[in-house]
Amino acid sequence: MSSDYIIRGTAADGQIRFFCATTRELVERARQIHNMSPVATAALGRTLTAAAMMGAMLKGEDDLFTINIKGDGPINGITVTADSMSRVKGFVGNPDVMLPASDAGKLDVGGAVGHDGLLQVIRDTGLKEPYVGETRLISGEIAEDLTAYFAISEQVPSAVALGVLMNKDNTVRRAGGFIIQVLPGASDEVISKLEQKLTEVTHVTELLDEGMTPEEFAEYIMAGMDPEIMDTLSTEYHCNCSRERVSKAVMSVGKKELEQMINDGKEIEVNCHFCGSKYVFTVDELKEMLEKSAS
Numbered sequence: 515m516s517s518d519y520i521i522r523g524t525a526a527d528g529q530i531r532f533f534c535a536t537t538r539e540l541v542e543r544a545r546q547i548h549n550m551s552p553v554a555t556a557a558l559g560r561t562l563t564a565a566a567m568m569g570a571m572l573k574g575e576d577d578l579f580t581i582n583i584k585g586d587g588p589i590n591g592i593t594v595t596a597d598s599m600s601r602v603k604g605f606v607g608n609p610d611v612m613l614p615a616s617d618a619g620k621l622d623v624g625g626a627v628g629h630d631g632l633l634q635v636i637r638d639t640g641l642k643e644p645y646v647g648e649t650r651l652i653s654g655e656i657a658e659d660l661t662a663y664f665a666i667s668e669q670v671p672s673a674v675a676l677g678v679l680m681n682k683d684n685t686v687r688r689a690g691g692f693i694i695q696v697l698p699g700a701s702d703e704v705i706s707k708l709e710q711k712l713t714e715v716t717h718v719t720e721l722l723d724e725g726m727t728p729e730e731f732a733e734y735i736m737a738g739m740d741p742e743i744m745d746t747l748s749t750e751y752h753c754n755c756s757r758e759r760v761s762k763a764v765m766s767v768g769k770k771e772l773e774q775m776i777n778d779g780k781e782i783e784v785n786c787h788f789c790g791s792k793y794v795f796t797v798d799e800l801k802e803m804l805e806k807s808a809s
């Protein structure tokens with residue numbers, strides 16, 4: 515059993531809903547799979563943490579979504595997907611990215627991601643056309659960018675805080691965060707109370723460093739607003755790749771490319787972007803694929 519989980523609840527008589535998460539294990543798993551530098555781990559870890567909580571917002575069992583962050587920084591993009599069971603996976607373009615710490619001594623996630631670019635959320639709810647929401651990056655620090663996404667693209671005023679703390683040996687020490695959303699019809703009093711409280715909340719990493727649990731997060735941030743926890747959900751790093759899916763992807767390169775591979779006379783090796791699993795296809799198997807794709 516993973517120690518990662520999300521709590522979901524409401525506060526101020528249902529005028530606010532919140533999600534708080536602890537995600538150390540899944541972020542550490544991502545770090546190990548991709549052998550990432552500390553700043554890459556922080557960038558992907560923040561995005562995975564947000565996606566885990568956003569997974570808990572999905573209504574349909576089979577709903578999925580993908581977050582694409584395309585900034586002008588050296589990390590060269592972040593891709594994360596999640597399902598309605600808060601199972602997440604992701605990768606970055608450049609897992610080796612190294613940058614000097616920011617002035618405050620923090621990992622420079624904004625510098626790695628870039629300050630200019632796009633954040634895209636592609637939601638697949640089983641309809642023919644997926645729903646795509648897109649906003650410009652604010653800082654590349656992920657939490658601020660998602661706050662803007664929720665406000666502009668989904669018209670839900672939200673407070674997003676995400677943090678990943680590393681150990682000296684570059685393993686993940688703590689990871690977690692929260693998303694608090696003001697629901698339609700919330701009173702001005704509740705909104706200003708929440709805004710006031712959020713200005714008092716210091717860096718989320720400091721709260722994480724104190725070992726604050728998701729329950730304590732909720733109590734702390736929504737003190738005086740009667741936070742009520744509705745449920746506790748597990749979350750994990752999970753990849754659903756299979757030989758069959760990968761072979762479909764290989765087939766999708768087209769007839770010409772398949773013929774080329776067969777003529778090369780060598781088996782091909784395909785690595786899953788999300789989990790690193792290796793799939794080897796022999797020349798005979800490539801020939802079978804060519805036959806299938808021709809029919």
Ligand SMILES: [Zn+2]
Pocket residue numbers: 753754755786787788789790791
């Ligand atoms: Zn995989």
